[in-house]
Amino acid sequence: MSQEKGKARTDAIDDLNRRQFFVKLGLGSLSIAAAGTTVFAYQFLAPNVLFEPSPVINAGKPESYPLDSVTLDVNSGIYIIHAQEGFFSLSAVCTHLGCVTAWKPELGMVVCPCHGSKFRQNGEKIEGPAPKPLPWKHMWISDDGDLMVDRSTDVRPMQFVRV
Numbered sequence: 001m002s003q004e005k006g007k008a009r010t011d012a013i014d015d016l017n018r019r020q021f022f023v024k025l026g027l028g029s030l031s032i033a034a035a036g037t038t039v040f041a042y043q044f045l046a047p048n049v050l051f052e053p054s055p056v057i058n059a060g061k062p063e064s065y066p067l068d069s070v071t072l073d074v075n076s077g078i079y080i081i082h083a084q085e086g087f088f089s090l091s092a093v094c095t096h097l098g099c100v101t102a103w104k105p106e107l108g109m110v111v112c113p114c115h116g117s118k119f120r121q122n123g124e125k126i127e128g129p130a131p132k133p134l135p136w137k138h139m140w141i142s143d144d145g146d147l148m149v150d151r152s153t154d155v156r157p158m159q160f161v162r163v
């Protein structure tokens with residue numbers, strides 16, 4: 001009789017352990033599902049923004065550019081040119097396939113190293129596969145007297161900045 005009581009008690013404990021196990025398993029599954037939902041909800045709600053550097057470049061003081069000089073700023077992909085008529089800025093990115101061009105003082109022209117397009121100092125195309133001239137970029141003098149260039153804004157050629 002007491003053996004039957006003992007077996008019934010063991011069965012009850014096993015039953016309880018099994019129940020506890022399934023309750024914990026269920027809670028664990030729910031926790032994992034909740035965590036996954038939270039992560040996806042955060043990714044869905046977080047703004048999908050690409051942070052890019054400002055297109056506006058401070059090119060420094062005009063005095064640092066000698067007359068008749070062409071200065072390439074490799075980091076920003078622009079030329080600062082000090083011509084007789086004033087200052088202007090050209091994109092240094094070739095209009096063919098986007099290579100960064102180089103100023104060749106011995107030739108007096110801008111040359112693309114990729115496929116050989118050539119441009120005059122004012123951006124006009126001389127020869128090569130480039131379909132368009134190098135665009136002029138918006139340039140102005142800041143309140144502090146620095147040359148500023150907005151790489152994102154093209155302007156018509158021959159708009160010189162006079163200091």
Ligand code: FES
Nearest residue numbers: 094096097112115
């Ligand atoms: S990328 Fe300049 S000529 Fe092709």
